[in-house]
Amino acid sequence: MSRKIKTWTGTLAVTVAVALSLSACAPGGSTSPTASAGPVSDDVAGAGNVTLTVWDQNTDPGINEAQEALNAGFSKKYPNVKINRVTQSFADLKTTLKLALSGDNPPDVIQANQGYPDMGAFVEAGLIRPLNAYDELYKWSSYYPESLLKINSFSADGSTWQGDNLYGVSQTGEVVGIYYNKKILSQLGVEAPTSLADFDADMAKAKTAGIQPMSYGDIEKSPGIHLFGVVQAALAGADTVNSLVTGASGAWTDDVSVKAAETIQGWSDKGYIAKGANGVSRDDALADFTAGKSAFYIVGTWKQAAISEALGADAGFTTLNPEGSDTPVTTGGEGLAWAVTTGTKNPDVAAAYLDYINDAASAQTFIDEKSLPSVIPADFTPAAGLESDVFNTYKTVTESGGLVPYLDYATPTFYDTLTAAVQQLTDDQVTPKAFTEILQKDYSAFLASK
Amino acid sequence: MTVTTRVRSSETRKTGAVKSRTRRRRLESWKAFLYVVPALAFSLTFLIVPTLQTAWYSLYDWNGLSAATWVGFQNYLDIVQDEQLRDSFLHVGVLVVFYSFIPIAIALLLTMVISRAHSLRGMSFFRTVLFLPQVIASVVVATTWLSIYSPNGLLNTALRAVGLDSVTRVWLGDFNTALVSVGFVGTWLNVGLCLVLFLSGVGNVQPELFEAARLDGASSFQEFFGITFPALRGQIVVALTLTVVSSLKTFDLVYITTRGGPGNSTSVPAYEAYSRAFNSGQVGSAASVAVVLTLGILIITALIGRLQPKETE
Numbered sequence: 001m002s003r004k005i006k007t008w009t010g011t012l013a014v015t016v017a018v019a020l021s022l023s024a025c026a027p028g029g030s031t032s033p034t035a036s037a038g039p040v041s042d043d044v045a046g047a048g049n050v051t052l053t054v055w056d057q058n059t060d061p062g063i064n065e066a067q068e069a070l071n072a073g074f075s076k077k078y079p080n081v082k083i084n085r086v087t088q089s090f091a092d093l094k095t096t097l098k099l100a101l102s103g104d105n106p107p108d109v110i111q112a113n114q115g116y117p118d119m120g121a122f123v124e125a126g127l128i129r130p131l132n133a134y135d136e137l138y139k140w141s142s143y144y145p146e147s148l149l150k151i152n153s154f155s156a157d158g159s160t161w162q163g164d165n166l167y168g169v170s171q172t173g174e175v176v177g178i179y180y181n182k183k184i185l186s187q188l189g190v191e192a193p194t195s196l197a198d199f200d201a202d203m204a205k206a207k208t209a210g211i212q213p214m215s216y217g218d219i220e221k222s223p224g225i226h227l228f229g230v231v232q233a234a235l236a237g238a239d240t241v242n243s244l245v246t247g248a249s250g251a252w253t254d255d256v257s258v259k260a261a262e263t264i265q266g267w268s269d270k271g272y273i274a275k276g277a278n279g280v281s282r283d284d285a286l287a288d289f290t291a292g293k294s295a296f297y298i299v300g301t302w303k304q305a306a307i308s309e310a311l312g313a314d315a316g317f318t319t320l321n322p323e324g325s326d327t328p329v330t331t332g333g334e335g336l337a338w339a340v341t342t343g344t345k346n347p348d349v350a351a352a353y354l355d356y357i358n359d360a361a362s363a364q365t366f367i368d369e370k371s372l373p374s375v376i377p378a379d380f381t382p383a384a385g386l387e388s389d390v391f392n393t394y395k396t397v398t399e400s401g402g403l404v405p406y407l408d409y410a411t412p413t414f415y416d417t418l419t420a421a422v423q424q425l426t427d428d429q430v431t432p433k434a435f436t437e438i439l440q441k442d443y444s445a446f447l448a449s450k
Numbered sequence: 451m452t453v454t455t456r457v458r459s460s461e462t463r464k465t466g467a468v469k470s471r472t473r474r475r476r477l478e479s480w481k482a483f484l485y486v487v488p489a490l491a492f493s494l495t496f497l498i499v500p501t502l503q504t505a506w507y508s509l510y511d512w513n514g515l516s517a518a519t520w521v522g523f524q525n526y527l528d529i530v531q532d533e534q535l536r537d538s539f540l541h542v543g544v545l546v547v548f549y550s551f552i553p554i555a556i557a558l559l560l561t562m563v564i565s566r567a568h569s570l571r572g573m574s575f576f577r578t579v580l581f582l583p584q585v586i587a588s589v590v591v592a593t594t595w596l597s598i599y600s601p602n603g604l605l606n607t608a609l610r611a612v613g614l615d616s617v618t619r620v621w622l623g624d625f626n627t628a629l630v631s632v633g634f635v636g637t638w639l640n641v642g643l644c645l646v647l648f649l650s651g652v653g654n655v656q657p658e659l660f661e662a663a664r665l666d667g668a669s670s671f672q673e674f675f676g677i678t679f680p681a682l683r684g685q686i687v688v689a690l691t692l693t694v695v696s697s698l699k700t701f702d703l704v705y706i707t708t709r710g711g712p713g714n715s716t717s718v719p720a721y722e723a724y725s726r727a728f729n730s731g732q733v734g735s736a737a738s739v740a741v742v743l744t745l746g747i748l749i750i751t752a753l754i755g756r757l758q759p760k761e762t763e
Contacts, residue, residue: 027507027733028518095728099513121731217624219596223708247639276601278712279623284600376711412513414731423712 004317026136028102028125040133041161043317044078044352046355051355052346053081053107055100057093057336059075062305062369063172069365070357077349077356081349089338094118101127106343110443111336114151115245115409116161116446119337123167124158128339134351140169143360145398148173148374151405152337152367159450161237161409169358172395173374175332175403176300177319178225179307183296184211185316192318194328196263199320203272203296208225212294213272217285224422225415226298227410229331232260234320238329241404247447261425261432268426278423300332301390305370318387319397327400328393331407334374414439499542501744505725513586514727518734525738535739538710539715542698545718548633549640551695554689556637557644561682562674564645565652567670577649580642593707595635596622599707622708626715635703640696644689651685687758691751698747 005073027445031402043056058067064087071083086107088096094113100106101122112119112128135141151357152170155163169405176200188206193199218224233241236256242255245251267273274280289297290310297307307315319328338358356362363373367380370387372394382391398401408415421438424430508525526638529535530711560580564573583591598604599621605620621631654666702722704710710717710725719739727736 026518026520027503027510027512028514028516098728098731102515116608117729117731121513121515124513127515219708220710274601276623279599279628281596312662386472387540413732416725417728420711420713427623427625427712429713447592 002277006316012167014185018048027295034406034427039334040137040351041348042137042352042355044349045080047080047346048306049080049082049272050349051084051085052109052350053086054109054353054385055088055093055097055107055259056300057088057090058111058171059087059089059200060302062371063262063366065370066362066365066371070362074353074356078282078349078352081353082307083103083353100204101125101341101343104413106341108341108344108346109353110339110341111341113336114161114168114333115405116247117129117409117412119152119167119339119349120154120161121412122156122157122158122339123156123165126342129342129347130167131169131340131351131354132166134340134354135166135384138351144169144375147398147401147403148334151403163244168338168339170334171358171362172332172335173332173372174300175301175319175330175375175390175394175397175399176298176328178230178305178326178394179289179299180316180318181292181295181314182316183292183309183314188295192316193322194318195266195323196231196320197323199296200263203267204270207271207294212274212288213404214296214298215285215289215294216273216277216298216425218278218283218426219281221419221423222415223282223299224426225406226300226331227264227405228363228418228425229231229259229404229424230298230320231263232257232407233331234259234322235263237402238323240403241407245405245407245410247443247450249408250423252443253433253436257424257439258432261435264430265425265432269429278427292374301372301394304372304386304390308324313385315386317386317393319393319402327402329402329404330395330397330399331405332397332403333405380423411442413442418441452620453582457556462657463734467607491559498735499622504737505741506567507734508741512733513731514733521734524736526742528735529742534714534717535719535722535735537714538719538722538739540741541716542700542718545633545636545697546627546694549636549700550690550693552684553640553644557639557648557689558679558682558686559643560645561652562670562678563646564649565678577596577646581646582642583639584643588702589706591635593641595631595692596707599631600687623712625715628708628712630702631701632716635707636697636700640693647685648682651682652698655681683757683759688752690754694750694754695747698743 029120040324042313054071056067058064067085067087071085075083076080091114092113097110098113098121098194101110102125106127110128112122119128132142145156148170149166150162153164153166154160155160156165178193184206185192187200189207189210190205191198193202198208206213214222216222216227218227240250240254240256242248244252244254265274268277270276286297286306288294288298290307292311292314301317304317320332321328338354340347340354354420358374360377361377363375363377364380366373367377372390376391376395380391382388407418411417418439420433421430424438425432426433459730477611507518509522510518511521511524529539539719600606601620605621609615609618618628621627659671659677663677668676699720700718701724704716704718704721705724708716710721720743723739723743725736726732726739
């Protein structure tokens, strides 16, 4: 009996000691495994029985079906590989992935959001592996346009976005632009706008005619990024915004950004954006637009299927050219980057999986499911109407280098800062100048900490 | 077990060996700890160690992944200095009024009315209806109110119907009304809870007291402040504790209705802690907010507890 008691008290003492020692060392950065720099191989069949745990966020209708088909195809090609798919919404993935990656048993393949908040933090902590060797093996560089590869690249220490190391490849393409109602535009006697000045004039005409110029709902806060991003891109051009978001040069208080803020506040003051938009949900705003209650709606190509279904042949999609340019510049990029973790025991199999679900054949799978692939096959002709608007715009923008990144990539806290500030801007709580100062404060604090 | 213990110790006494007796007794008392071990292990693993860890993290600047940097009490200073964090604590102060003080006042008023009408037909029906908000999942409550507050929602439609078009607005999108709108949902939630507590308290008051008061010609106000209110002191303390704690830890309502917006006008500490820890990679700052919030809740609960009437028995 007494021996038993001793064992128990011993266990208790050990538990307490472990607990105390656990909390007595600095958190983080202790056990990040370093990626082996060994030779890479595309031999999957020879790898024996492998289970790949894959964390993705391809939950949207169409994209989900495409992903299932691709997973099934890979397992069929390599019967020795079993895919253990863990799928969740973007927001859920974003909040749980950090914990999963820093745990002892991380997934093999993940979808990482680009920019400093996620991919940069993963690279800095050594949690995802550089794919340069696999890029040479699978020739991703010759398949993807450079602008898309850049978005998925970082410097080895995670401090510079769009650096030398490739950390992922993406399946889908995204452009944020202006959807419009063709019926309303022809009623107003105007063409689809291709410049900010046209856009402004068209909205003025709609307002005079008693039609709500733009549907906008910002209660979820993220649409504010798209609104500001589209206007800023059209005013500043691709290079300026790119250098700003990557932290290379420029300031948010520069004149173009102030001008963009003035433009948006002007829209709000003139009623182009409805009063109280901060309390309207994104879905309600979209529903108003597809019900024909407004002329324009700013959102990404991922809403193509929904808008096309509701508005049919009346739906159009356009983007804005900066002054003096004949190609558009707008917010966009590609879907989340498929990346390989440093913790995986089967990097070769994981990379082969990445290649399989991102190659030209997979692009066709996404097209079949009414989604925009990151690289549109050369021989594909989109159906006339909205699909052709969306596909052609994406092609033009990626090929002419007119893509600017989502602005929240700029700093780890920029999503919160920017979205709250846009809400203040559209409700006249701050002046355009003060708005840009809020952004600059966050931005300069991050740059100083690097 | 206790029985055998006693038998054994009496046996020892018989042998008269004092030394072995004390050693035995020490063993016996250790044995008692065995019963606590499972529960202790559980709370160590899931409560005590994580709490200590959180306090420890709060002294670091940490993004949750890479190595952390020691910053001492800087995160705590930021709570005072950072406008956004400071405001979140002010906002929760406003919510306390709406979650706690107003519901208790309303419930007391209703108690005053209802306790005079004991024979009110369908009393249990009304009681159920008033308590219903407590039973519904908070996500459902928030989603429902989101629709009530929307531009063409129930509230604005009702206001328009009575000609108050000038008052209509997007309640959750307006910097002036968003926090109050969120607070009002809390009022709606908590009135039922307080009322059920108070009615059960009134039920414990001897009916003779009311009878005597009425015979002496007491008005319903005199009756309320003379009998009901003092009798309900215990229940009011319980209601205060429950509602104040629920307001301080508000998260779900804000998360679903406004995400802290518009701007940061409805951000609260619990939301800031979540958002900083899981979204923007400011784990140290999030931990410090959580620690301050926990301490705040402990102190306020202790203060409220002092209002509790002393047991007279």
